[in-house]
Structure formats: structure tokens, C-alpha cells
Amino acid sequence: MRRAIGAGWTPAVLAVGLVLGVALPAGGESPRRGGAYQFSLGPSDPPSLDPAHVTDTTSHAVVSELFDGLVEFDPQMRVRPAIAERWEIAADGRTYRFFLRKGVRFQNGREVSAEDFRYSFLRVLDPKTKSERTWILDRLEGATDFLGGKTADVQGIRVRDRYTLELRLGERFPPFLALLAYPAAMVVPREAVEQAGADFSTRPVGTGPFRLTEWRRDDRLVLTANPDYFRGRPHLDRIVFRIIPEDLTRLQEFKAGTLHHSDVPAGLYQSIVADPALRGRLHSQSILGIQAVRLNVEVPPFAGNRKLRQAFNHAVDKEAFARVIMEGRVKPAAGILPPGMPGYSGGLAGYPFDRARAGQLLAEAGFPEGKGLPPLALHYNTSLTNRRLAEFVQAQLAEVGVKVELAALDWPAYLKLVDAGQTQMHRMGWIADYPDPENFLTVLFHSRNIGARGNTSRYRNPEVDALLDRADRTMGEAERVRLYQQAERRIVEDAPWIFLNYYSTDLLVHPAVRNLLEQLSPMDSSPTVSLVQMRLVWLAE
């Protein structure tokens, strides 16, 4: 077996750009204990504080302060130890052995053992739990049979002794370690779960640095420091998660100093940049996400017509889109993997805005100046920004003679249509579930994931499938990157999407806050900052 701690993608990850920075805390300050940190989680309460049911960043933000897993992400998105003190990965890349810290206690006082992890993992995979995140653990050997009710146990989860847990995968999957950093893989105490039943979601008992002491729905959740936390008591006494639905109200609360950080409302970015009082408190950074108009490559006119898809890509001015429609908050996209994601090189040319080239490709595709093309439908899910996006694309394609009709739908109805492949073109964003190219390229472009699993442009290319399959199982980082980049180039050439922009996020931070920005990772979006460990944050006043 070999040690794998810190195996990582550091250089690429560190390339994440800070667009605007705020002053970092003065060096030499020693952390101050005490205070209540307040911020708004956004428009509504976390749906669930049960790790088995966390699917959103709001719940993730709270749950990660209440529970721990075997591992967690550091700000560079490397996997680091949490309850597991260390781990070993067997040479076959399928067997992971985790050595747990001794003396880690649940908030009910009982010590955590390897058996607790086994129970927690089986619970997520048990169909009776109705977990929406079984995919986090379903690569474990025997998990699929267990999920299907064919077996009563998962052979890939073995307790070696009180403090040693062994996990074995059905086949090699290097991102597996990153999956274990997610809430679904956090440890819960069987006795508390069984006692609370469905109410475990509102009466959570974890090992985390904070415990839930108050939850008034639609108003606030209060977390209080856990003095017995295994990594030491947090600096803050309390975290108060406010629920403020209106973004302008959140901004006013931040201005008044009652929130320690806040997001930037849509449409107000430029005015905040222009405001001397707020400019210095603004922090913007890239996050691992991409937005595109996805072309359904199974239906006319895009099926079998790569030149037409390339023409559409050249016809849309992504620079103007990022500057005007997205208020300069995002970067135009040239490919699929966003900056900061392992495998991103910045070396892809993509499809620069070139109307002449678009016209030429349209003619070669059999539609000179758009003639012969029927009006095309562009679907988007209802929101002001999405409408502006759709209108922009419509106007740009009109310039090369292509007529586009817009259709807006509410999210569930939209997903139904998109999953079923009943759109010609549709808008869709994608934010990383975990920092691995597999999460973008395989999930979004492998033919086995067509439809609801992620590949909604219904792209199918056997060569790309083969490349992705190889990359997904390769253990060597450099070789994996090479294979993914090769696959990405092929996909971009095939142009199943109109690549629009990589995402970024903006955060307003109160000057008294320390050690928040240092912990932000490119998977953190505002205002939830769900991956930041609040136990390390402190207030200078």
C-alpha cells in the first residue's frame, strides 16, 4: 500500500484568479475568542440537516459545522484528513484503508468508531432512507446490489478494528476520496438517528465544532460552539445563520454591519464596485462552473452537423456577453473545464467571435446565411438573467441569419423537457460536485449519462467515451490530465454546446472578519460559503 495524503492538483488549483481582492488580515494578529458571526444563508431554510439528505449548498453550509467525515477539502481543494487520521490506498487503486483518530466524540458524548462509519454509509445506501445522494457511495463493491435490495450488506465496507475502516470499490475511481468529503459520507450516531427517526433532520447530533441550539424557521438558526470538539474549541461562540429572502435587504443588513458577509445582488455589481465604502470589502473569485447553451445533437438540425454547431459558436460574442449581460462578473469560456479545475490549461482556443467565419461555416453546413434553417427553439428556465442571456444569443444568431424563438419554463417542467431530449437548444449551468475533471467531462458528455444523469445535449462519441473511461480509471495524475484534455479537445471540436462563460462568485466581507477569505475555495459560492470551516474564523472586534 502507498500513502496518498495530499495527492493533489495544487498547481492548477492555485491558478484560480482573484479578480478583486480585499485587504488580508494584518499579520501577527492572534485569534480572538468569542463573538457571534452572522450571515444570511439566502432565501430559505436548509431543507435538511441530516447528512444523508443534503443536496444543496444551504444545508451543506450548516451540516458541515455540525458533522465531520473521514476527510475534508482544504482551500486548495486537496483532500485532507478529518476524522481519519491517515489512509492508505492499495496498489490496485480499489481498496482504501482509513485509520481513525481516537477520542473523537459525538455531541452525545459517545466515541466514534469505524462501525459508526459503516452504519452511516449503509444508511445512505439503504433504499428505506430515500437518500438523494446514493451516487456518492454507490461505487463501493456490492453497493448496487444492496441498493437494489438483492443483498443485506455491502461487501465493500469492512470494519477491520475499532479504529480502522476499509472501503473497496467495484472498480478504480480516483475521485472517490473527494466524494468522501461530502455530507452524505459524514458520520452519524445510530442511537440518535433511531431515537429521532425522521426528526433527525431537525435534531442533528454530529461530531462537529458547533451544535444546533435554536432553529426558528424562515428566521434564523443558531449554532453554539462545541467545547469538546476534537480539533479544539472554535474561536467563535456562536454562528447565527439568518434567513433573509430578499437580496436588497441582505445588502442593507451588511451595510448596517449586522451581517459579517453577504452576496452581491444581481444588477448591483457595478454600483458596488463604484461605491468607495463597499469596493474595499468586495472579494470576487472564480468558481468551478460553466454556463452554456446546450445543443441537442440527436435532433435536426444539429444531429450530424458539426459545422452548423461550430458556426453557432463563432456567431456569439462571448466577451460582450460576459461584459454586458453578466456585468463583467464572469469570464468567457473557451472550453469545458473551468479555471482552477485540474486539467484546465487555458490553452484551448475555443471559438472566438468571428461572424465571417460563422457565415462561412453556415454555408458549408448547407444553410448559407441561415437559408433553409427553420426557426429554432431556445429553451431556458425562468429568471431575469436567463432571459437576458437567451435574448442575447437570439440577437447574435439573428446577425448571421438564424432565427431563434425563445421559450421559458419553470425549473421542474424545464428539467422534464431537457431530460427527455425534447429541446433543440437549452441553457444550462454546471457547478462542480467535486474538483475532478470526471465531474465535468464524464458526467456531462459520456454517452452512458445521456438525459437526467447530466448529458443533456445527448452527445455521443465512442472515441470520447473510450478516452473518458480510460481517464476515469487511471491512477497517475499526469496521465489522467492528458487523457481528459484530449477528450475535452475532441468534445470542443464537436461543439455540442455554445460555450458561454465560466462562473465566479462575489462576497462582501466585514473588516472585522478574519480567516474567512483565506479559506475560500473555488467550490465556495456566496453567500453560503459551504466549504469554509467556521471554527477557524474569528472576529477582530
Place this chain on the structure above:
Amino acid sequence: MGLLPFAVRRALQLIPVLLGLTLIVFALQAVALGDPVRAAMGQRGDPEAIARIRADYGLDAPLWVQYGRYLGRLLRGDLGRSFRQQVPVADLIVERLPATVRLAVAAMGLAALLGVAAGVASAVTHGRMLDAAIMTVALLGISTPVFWLGMILILLFAVTLGWFPISGYGDGDWRHLVLPALALGALHVGYIARMTRGSLLEVLREDYLRTARAKGLREGVVLLKHGLRNASLPILTLMGIGIGDLLVGAPLTETVFAWPGLGRLLVTAVANRDLPVVLGATLLFALIYVAANFLVDCCYVLADPRIRLAGERR
């Protein structure tokens, strides 16, 4: 017909109304909200997991079967569990009732106080500058969007002057109540002021007021004891129906001020496609409306026997 038979008859009439309402709301939500399970799974949904969870919630059954099951549970007093939060809908509603009642009562109290005062002042200065000014302000109160008014109140009284908190429920502290109650009550201030003025002007023309003045009673006594009391029936009616409006939650006010009330519960549930909560909250709102109207009708019957006689003649 006495009050009791009248009340019973009206109460029985409400049953088909509420039943029809459940049917309409159920059908609308089922069509408009799409598949809540698929939406909850995000962009990466495992089709088998989606199917399993839908089956567990009974969402794979035909709509009429789902509706039948819903009515069955309703008759047992079970409003179901929230899809999103996994807690009983009844608990979610009960949790928010105190905040909603607090806000509605405060808003109506403010509206009554300010509205009646403004209406009386307007009536006694009928045709003069003050009358015109008050009626203009009342009209503004009626026509100002509550969202905009809320933001202005926040900017002025919370951010600039710092007199009140910006948003939230606080610890039940009255300071948190003032701005949302003002924003929510503004509309009703306008309505009550206009109604008070109109009603009082009508009464002021009556002979018995001239008699009262001729007897040498002070103007204040004439106005308040004889005038306002006799003009109060339509004002009370307006307030009775208005309190129903306010209890239903004023979703915009609750959203702007992050007030944890019933209106916001419904708005959030619709946004999250949380069907059991949407159905439960809508049903409760309908009940409140219907109950408010019912009480107003009963008050009418108590206050004015002519209404009861008119009913008998029909």
C-alpha cells in the same frame, strides 16, 4: 331568522366552497409545479432513485388517486409532510401563526388608528386644503407598492436613522415589528381613511346631529359620540375583511422584512415546489378568508336587524 340558524346555514355553505378549493389548488399545483422529486435531485438525477422516491411519496399514482388520498388524510386532520423539509405541514403552519398574527394585529391597529384619525380630520375639514392633502396621502398609501414602501422604510428608519432593525423577527422585540407593520398597514390606512371620511360625511348631514349641536353639545362629543359611532359599521366591515387580508400574510412585506410568517411560507413553498405545504397553506388561507367574511356577516346581523329581515324576505 335568528343568528344561530343564519350562522349554521352559512357554515354549511362553506363546505362545498372549501372542497372545490382543494380540488382547484391540487389540480393547478400538479400541473404547474412539475415533478418536485426531479427538481430536488438537481441536475444530476439517477433515474432509478427518482422513480423510487416518487413511488414512496405516491407521486406515481394517477392524479385522481393522489387527490383522493389527500382528501382522506385531510379528513383525519393530517396535512401531510413537507417534501422539502420532511416535517409535518401542520407544524410548519403552527410555527408561523404567532408571527403572522402579531404582524396582522399590529398592522391593523396602526391602520385603524391612523386611518380613522385621518378620515375624521378629513371629514371635519371637508373641502379645505387639509382634506385634499389627507385624501392625496391616503391615495398614495393605497397605490404605493408595498415592496417599494418597505425598502424606503428600511432605508429611512433603519439604515439612515438607525431607529429600528432592518429585518427579522428578533426575540419578539416590538422594535422589529414597527416597520413591517407600517409597510403592511399603509394600504389599509388609505382605505380606512377614505371610508371613515365618506361615512362620516354622510352621517354629519343627518338631522339628529343638528339636534345634538342645537342642544349645546361640544363639537368633539357630537363628532365622536354621535357621528363616528353611527358611521362605524362600514369601517368595521372593512377592517374585518382587512384583517383576513393581513392574516393571509402579505407575502411581499414578509419577504422584504424577512418576517417568518405564513405568507412567506407559501411563497417559499411555491418556489420550492413543495406541494403538501402549498396545499396546506392555501387551504388555511381560504379558511381564514372565509371565516373573516363569515364573522363580518354575523356582525352585520347582530348590528343591524334590517339585514336579517332582508334575508328572511328572500
